[in-house]
Amino acid sequence: MAACMGQWVAGRLGWLPTLQSVRHGSKAVTRHRKAMHFDRQKLMALTQYIAPKPAVPERCVVPRMRFKKEETGLDILIKKQLEKVLSENKMIAVFQKNPLTAEELLLLRHQLLKHSIHLKFFSNRILRESLSDSKYQNLLPLFIGHTLLVVSQEVKVKEMLKVMRRTPHIHLLGACIENTILSKQGVVSCSKVPSMAVIHGELVSSLTLMLSETCSLVMKSPLYLTALLEQYVKEQSAKAVERPAETS
Template identity: 55%
Template sequence: MAATLCGRVLPKTGWLPLTESVRHGSKAVTRHRKPMHFLKQKLMAVTEYIPPKPIPPPGALSPPVRKTELESGLVILLKRELATVFRECKMIAVVQNNASSAEDMLLLKHRLYRHGITVKYFSNQVMRSFLPDSRYSNMQPLFIGPTVMFVSKEPKVKEMLKVLRSSPQMVLLGACIENTLLSREGILNYSRLPSMATVCGELVGVLALMTSQTVSQLRHHPAHLSALLQQYVEQLQSASTPEPAGRETAFAMEEAAA
């Protein structure tokens, strides 16, 4: 029995098992370097010693020569035109153009031209060379990126805002109205003000009312005094004249005379 079991369990001669166990050698223990903490890295970077650069002896290097670039004739011509625009126009609005198409821009120009507002294009290079030497130097931060100017000889803020509502790609940045620099909120507040004709009419009405009140007050005392004097004269006249006799007294006087 034992021989039978041993014969079944033990492998036969020349037979190879399907799986073989292979023993690997033990691996060597390797220690990885722990990374430095980021706060310590910052501290090491801040406290790192930087040696000073050696100073060259005097006369070894010549001072750098700055080259002055002359402005071209086109830039000078554009600056003259820009000076004319700022001198003749009372409203100069800076608007940012956010990729509006040529068709939308043409339609916007047509709508603005109905109200006497013109669209002007000037490059930022020309604006930056003109503004620092003028009294409009505070407008220089507005000219960043693609910008256009809406100019008119009269301040027509309400009409401009009404046209800009139909063009969301045009963003109003600021404006110079009657030599006063205004932000977007300032322009909205300026548009709510009444027109000059309305203000003049209200002023004329207030002045006329004040004049009429002054005249009435000046005439009140002489009129009152004349009325009192006239009443006093009438009282004196009524007191001096005798009272008229009755009908019976008059008849008796006639009989006595007869």
């Protein structure tokens, strides 16, 4: 109670204690840290501690065991259809299919059917599994993304390319024609080769020409010999007629 009264009296009289704590502002920093010398920087970089990398866990080194899924009845059926398509057709072309409307695809299918050429769609998984152990395994790198097959029982490369040029959304990747794998440029070169009928006609005409030339060469010598003999006979007969006239 006395302490409280003393504080009240000091406040009324304006009395202050003799010791007071005064806070002064800090001085401005005038010394800055100097940059490290270049040689020392190199030395510090060389002697810097490098912590060892953590060991790679075993699960990242050993590949995971992938269990082969059992084939369903639908997969077996599609594989049989694919094997039938590959065995019955001489021309098998692989195309990359970009976004295409249903109407454009239907029109393309109709134009190809005019030349007895068919469009076939198979998933890349089925194609890889079926072609990996067949003679068409070199075609596997072509089946990436959205692809389709253009097949025909006869070699009609020229007709196929003529129809496909009208559809810029589909690009040729390669083909297998009569058990021969061709690139895009090879297919274009194959389309410029004349048909078998034209080749047969040219062969027959060349053989006929050679036969006629052979006959003329064979008959030339006897005819020439016959002409010489006839000329000789005429000369001898003329001399025989002149001799009796001179004797008379």
